[in-house]
Each structure stands twice: as C-alpha cells, then as structure tokens.
Amino acid sequence: MSYSNTDLIQLKDFYQHQLLQDTVPFWFPQSIDTIHGGYLLMRDQNGNLIDDDKSVWFQGRTAWLLSTLYNTIEPKQEWLDGAKSGIDFINQHCFDTDGRMFFHVTRNGNPIRKRRYYFSETFATIAMSAYAKASGDEIIAEQARHLFGECIKYSSTPGLLEPKYTNERPSKGIGSPMIMINTAQQVRETIGDPRCDEWITKWIAEIERDFVKNDIKCVMEQVAPNGDIIDHIDGRTLNPGHAIEGAWFILHEAKYRNNDPHLIELGCKMLDYMWERGWDKEHGGILYFCDVYGKPVQEYWQDMKFWWPHNEVIIATLLAYTMTGNEKYAKWHKMIHDYAYSKFHDKENGEWFGYLHRDGSVAQTAKGNLYKGPFHLPRQEWYCTQILNEYLEKTVQHENQSL
Numbered sequence: 001m002s003y004s005n006t007d008l009i010q011l012k013d014f015y016q017h018q019l020l021q022d023t024v025p026f027w028f029p030q031s032i033d034t035i036h037g038g039y040l041l042m043r044d045q046n047g048n049l050i051d052d053d054k055s056v057w058f059q060g061r062t063a064w065l066l067s068t069l070y071n072t073i074e075p076k077q078e079w080l081d082g083a084k085s086g087i088d089f090i091n092q093h094c095f096d097t098d099g100r101m102f103f104h105v106t107r108n109g110n111p112i113r114k115r116r117y118y119f120s121e122t123f124a125t126i127a128m129s130a131y132a133k134a135s136g137d138e139i140i141a142e143q144a145r146h147l148f149g150e151c152i153k154y155s156s157t158p159g160l161l162e163p164k165y166t167n168e169r170p171s172k173g174i175g176s177p178m179i180m181i182n183t184a185q186q187v188r189e190t191i192g193d194p195r196c197d198e199w200i201t202k203w204i205a206e207i208e209r210d211f212v213k214n215d216i217k218c219v220m221e222q223v224a225p226n227g228d229i230i231d232h233i234d235g236r237t238l239n240p241g242h243a244i245e246g247a248w249f250i251l252h253e254a255k256y257r258n259n260d261p262h263l264i265e266l267g268c269k270m271l272d273y274m275w276e277r278g279w280d281k282e283h284g285g286i287l288y289f290c291d292v293y294g295k296p297v298q299e300y301w302q303d304m305k306f307w308w309p310h311n312e313v314i315i316a317t318l319l320a321y322t323m324t325g326n327e328k329y330a331k332w333h334k335m336i337h338d339y340a341y342s343k344f345h346d347k348e349n350g351e352w353f354g355y356l357h358r359d360g361s362v363a364q365t366a367k368g369n370l371y372k373g374p375f376h377l378p379r380q381e382w383y384c385t386q387i388l389n390e391y392l393e394k395t396v397q398h399e400n401q402s403l
Contacts, residue, residue, distance in 0.1 A: 001334065002327045005395060011318075012388035022292055023067070026351040026367070027374040031062070032082050036108045038089030041373040045365040046349055050255045052107040053370075056094045058085050060123030061375035064186070065229035068382065071190070083131050087140065090124055099150065100205075104370060112158075116162050118154040121147055122179050126186040134188040135321045141191045148187050152199060155180050171230055173222040177203035178246045184244040185252060204250055208266055211243075217241035217273045218292055229292065237299070240278025241309020244286075247271040248316035251323060264323060271316050275332060278309070283338045283359050286313055304363065307372065310340040311380035322391040325389035352377050 003011070017314045018193030026047060036374035039062045042051040063086030070079040093109025094101050101120035104113035131137070133378035137358045154161055156177050165171070181203045188255040210227030213218045221239050224230050278286045286309045289302035317333035320326065344352040346367075354372045355363040366372070 001290060001331045003321065003330045003333075005392065008388055008392060012385055012392065013299040015384040015388070019378055020073070020387065022345075022350045023378045023381060026349070027062075027146045028066070028082060029078065030087055030373070033089075033107065036089070037085045037092070038109075039048060039086060039203075039373075040107070041368040042370070043366070043368040045067075045346060045353070045367060047367070049370075050366065052060065052127075053112065054089075054105050054107060054109075054371070056090070056102050056105060056120045058370070058373040058375065059090050059094060059122045060125075060127040061121065062373060063087050063090070063122065063127035064130050064380050065132045065374055065378055065382075067127065070134045071130060072382070072386065083127075083134060087128060087131050087197070088151075090127070091143075094124070095122070116164050117162065118151055121154070122183045124152060125183050126190075129190040144187065144191060145193055145329075148183065148188075148193060151180065151183060152195065155203075169230065170209075170225050171222045171231070171235065172225055174207060174220065174243065174246060177206045178227055178242075178249060181246075181249045181253065185249070185256070200253060204253065204263070204266070207246060207250070208233040212266070212270060212273075214269075216292070217390070218277065219246070219270050219274050220292065233295075233298045236289050236295065237297055238274070238292055239288065239309075240274040240290065240370045241286050241288070241306070244276040244278070244309070244316045245312035246269055247274070247290050248312065248319050251316065251319045255319075255323065259323065268320050268326075268329075271320055271329075275313070278313075279335075280305075280358065284335070285343065285356070285360065286310055287358075303358040305343070305358065305360065307340075307344050307352050307354045310336060310344065311376040314340060315380050315383055319387055322387055 030047060032043055033040050037053055040049055040052055040060055042049065042053065042123055051115050060285050063083045066079045066083035069105065069114055070076060070083065077351050089109065093105055096102060096114060100114065101124060102111045103115040103120055105111050109182050125144050125147045128140050128147065132141035132144055184196040184200050187193045196354050210223055213220060216237065220229060221237060221242065222235060247267045251267035253368060254260045254267060257263065277290055285305040287298045288306050291297050296329050313334065313336045317329050317336060321329035321333055346353055351367050353362050353365060357363050
C-alpha cells in the first residue's frame with residue numbers, strides 16, 4: 001500500500017487533533033502543582049491523582065513538552081508559565097549536593113531515590129534548552145549547555161558513575177548513545193552548541209559498530225565493551241521498540257544532514273530488523289522483550305504491550321516512509337497506528353492506557369506513574385504532525401515547480 005497526499009493530510013489533522021484536543025488537555029492545566037511547583041502526574045484513568053510523589057525525569061520531560069508546544073505550535077502564555085514551573089522545581093529541589101540529580105522526590109521536593117544512570121540529567125537538559133528558547137532566558141541556556149557537558153562526561157568516562165555490576169562480566173547498553181543523540185539534537189535545535197554534531201557522529205558510529213548485527217539482522221540492547229554478544233540471559237534480551245526509537249533518532253539526523261544516504265540506510269535497517277523481531281504476528285502490536293536466539297526471556301512481562309514502544313514505532317515507520325517513499329513503511333505505519341489507537345487510546349477519558357496484555361486487553365488503568373506521563377505519546381503526536389507538515393509543504397512546492 002501507499003499513502004496519497006489526501007491520506008497524509010488526514011493523518012496530520014488526526015495527530016494534531018489528538019495532541020491538542022485529547023492528550024494535552026488530559027494533563028493540563030490540572031497536573032501543574034500550583035502549591036509546590038512542578039507537576040503531579042501519577043493519575044488514574046479519569047485523571048484523578050493516585051500519588052503525589054514526583055518523578056524527576058518527568059519533571060524535565062513535561063517542561064520540555066510545554067516549552068516545545070510554545071516554540072512550535074502556539075506561544076500560549078499558559079504553556080510558558082507551566083514550563084517555568086517545572087524548570088523552577090528542578091532547580092530548587094532535584095539536584096543533589098554533588099551536582100547529580102535525584103530520580104524520585106516527594107511533592108514538596110524532598111529526595112526519595114537517586115539512580116546510577118544520568119537520564120534525569122538528559123531530560124533536564126532538553127527541558128532547559130527548550131525553555132531557554134521559549135523564554136529567551138540566557139542563564140537557563142547556559143545551565144543547559146553546562147548540564148549537556150556533564151552528560152557527555154557521564155556517557156564517555158567509564159567509572160565516573162557508580163557501576164551497577166561488578167567487573168566480572170562488563171557490558172554497555174545502547175540506551176546511553178541513544179539518549180545522548182536525542183539530547184544533542186534537542187540542544188542543537190533550540191539553543192545550539194558546537195559540540196553536538198561531532199558527538200552525534202561518535203554515538204551513531206558506536207551504535208552501528210557495536211550494537212547493529214547485520215549477520216543475524218538484529219539490534220542488541222546490551223553488548224560487551226568490544227561489541228560482542230554476551231550469551232547469557234540478560235545479554236540476549238532485546239527490546240525491539242527501544243531499538244526502533246534509536247532508528248528514528250538516526251533517521252532524524254539523516255534528514256538534518258541533507259538526507260544523508262548512509263544514515264537513511266542505517267536507520268531503515270535497524271527498523272527492518274527489529275520490526276521483524278518485535279511485531280506480534282498473532283495479536284498485533286510490539287512485544288516488549290524477546291531473546292536474540294529465540295530462547296525464553298527472563299522478564300515475565302516480555303509479551304505485554306507497553307504504550308511507549310508503539311509511539312516510537314509510529315514515528316519511525318512514518319519517518320521512514322516520508323524519507324524513502326518505500327510502500328512497506330506505509331503498510332507498517334498503518335498497522336502500528338491502527339493497532340495503537342484502537343487498543344491503547346481511552347476514547348472516553350482521553351490519553352492512552354499504558355499497559356496491555358498480549359491479546360490487547362487493558363492490564364491496568366493508570367495513565368501516569370513514575371515511568372509514564374506526558375512525554376512519549378504527545379511527543380509522537382507532535383513529531384508526526386511536524387514531519388507531515390514539512391513533507392506536505394515540500395510536496396506542494398515540488399508540484400508547483402513542475403507546472
């Protein structure tokens with residue numbers, strides 16, 4: 001199948017409507033904490049609060065979203081004010097005395113938990129970058145660049161952060177170069193930083209060299225430091241949706257680099273490999289985990305359907321189609337789009353359920369917790385709207401030039 005321009009216009013209108021009339025209104029303004037600042041995001045199916053603790057990485061993710069809506073959709077003061085609430089809360093409560101960030105705090109900002117990884121820092125970086133662009137606050141912009149530099153150190157300096165495991169079986173995960181690619185892209189597109197292009201090139205090269213296995217058509221989730229597969233149960237575990245998220249980051253970079261053919265090939269290859277391993281041919285949707293050699297997986301939720309991989313695959317397939325014109329990606333996009341919006345979307349209350357059983361039935365009804373909130377879904381709907389707008393504008397220009 002293929003998409004006509006009429007189909008793509010309808011898709012663009014659908015994503016924009018879902019974003020602005022369904023997803024965003026579920027969260028805002030009710031999630032902005034007018035007493036302590038930041039966001040109250042742990043909510044049930046109806047939007048009622050089920051816990052008032054705060055996930056630090058979601059304070060950053062949410063401030064990024066509101067700033068990005070302000071920068072790209074409409075300069076609404078309520079979005080800018082809402083973003084400032086998150087930025088202020090992060091600066092007042094979310095940094096430890098060593099400069100590292102917490103992961104989980106109370107409503108008023110008392111720390112509960114700190115993790116070994118630095119993802120809270122990456123999301124604070126993109127939040128500050130987007131907010132600095134929206135507000136013109138150069139102090140926040142410089143803070144974002146400083147924090148970006150710290151993230152570069154964390155990602156590139158072995159032993160700088162406390163290790164999770166002993167040295168008995170060293171490994172590295174694809175998550176670090178992936179999240180740093182996207183962090184750098186966001187910094188570059190909002191406030192700019194001369195380090196971005198060089199480091200993005202390094203992180204993409206690492207993914208291609210060490211994690212993409214062309215001989216077995218796979219993208220590994222973790223490998224030995226030299227890129228070898230670790231033939232133990234954790235080392236064999238794949239997360240198809242996560243790898244496909246990495247694929248669209250690389251396709252995004254290919255577009256930025258004037259449709260770099262090598263990056264298009266790499267991103268599409270990663271998408272192809274992990275669609276084949278992740279798509280549930282019996283029930284539809286993307287399986288959460290699978291084993292690289294087809295062996296049993298340790299995690300008991302391995303065959304569940306989580307919301308966020310579907311957001312990433314919707315983006316990746318649409319981006320691949322608009323960049324290559326390959327009808328396979330239009331077919332895959334329609335498959336994943338139709339599955340996700342028929343199974344995850346709560347037509348009565350708005351937003352998506354987060355967790356389905358393999359057969360597509362709802363496993364539990366929370367819309368927000370420490371790991372789910374206003375990020376993956378609204379980012380998908382926002383980004384798909386953006387790329388379709390751009391694609392359709394170029395198509396019209398091309399048609400006009402041909403007349």
